[in-house]
Amino acid sequence: MDIKSYLSRKKDIVDKTLEKLVPPAKIFPSSIHEAMRYSLFAGGKRVRPILAIAAAEALGAKTADLLPLAGTLELIHTYSLIHDDLPAMDNDDFRRGRPTCHKVYGEAIAILAGDGLLNMAFEVLSDPRRRKSVPANRLIAIIREISTASGVSGMVGGQVVDMESEGKDIDFPTLEYIHTHKTGTLIRASVRVGALYARAGKRHFTALTHYGEMVGLAFQIADDILDITGKQEEIGKDVGSDIKKGKKTFPSFYGLEESRRRAVEVVDKAIIALKDFDRKANPLRELAKYIINRVH
Ligand code: GRG
16 A cells, blocks of 8 residues: 555645634634644644554444544654743744744744644534534543543653753663654554544553554654754755754764664564454554655
């Protein structure tokens, strides 16, 4: 299969969904809606919603009613990027190839745009219209999955340890904690949202969870490698920012070559996790490979 055309088709569908989820910029108070939209439509790859859709498709489900649920993963991901870029956190000037949200709208509006996106995710998930297609007990399981992955035992926790580790000689288990929590839990949750929506049985759910964990790890190793080898115009942010900030990364422990080897090994494990799935899981298999071959 051609993963590039699959990704581009799904990205279009996700973008159309997101367009409907967030209020138009002209709605009062327009500054906040404009800032939310500025970051949300800055050209993200939409990896997380696409993983949810591909997981549901792997189980043979129709995905029209999954789209708003999958879109919430992108709302939360975008909030985390806006907050991560703030001067109080990573203090970055560029994201997705353009000035960061706070550079354009100021810090206060950027903080609120992040808050707005995060809360909008739960407005969408708990919207009574969702219950027409997804039973309440499954919606609650999905909300629990997303909120836990984004919260202190997931992304927020990972971000805290990441910040507190800057400039310190951390050990590898601490780096692993940062990776699995800061990036990994939301990626795993994306796959599991698709699985919950498609009513995966226990065996399939466990396999998809393992796949999600391996893909999350591969994604982060690839991100660490791109921070060294990427081109600014492709990755859309400054190259070498981890080293400048005194952050330990996969390559700083293992070197570039070994990191690349491990990324391939982890992707192989992700693909092995799908051994009981038929060809409907091919997009998931190709996505895992794409994640370490991407240039941005
Ligand atoms: C502020 C609570 C809070 C958390 C921030 C996600 C995050 C945690 C920080 C971002 C720092 C970073 C570069 C992490 C590496 C992995 C990552 C999330 C990369 C960006 O995600 P992509 O590649 O970006 O999916 P696009 O732009 O395609 O959406």
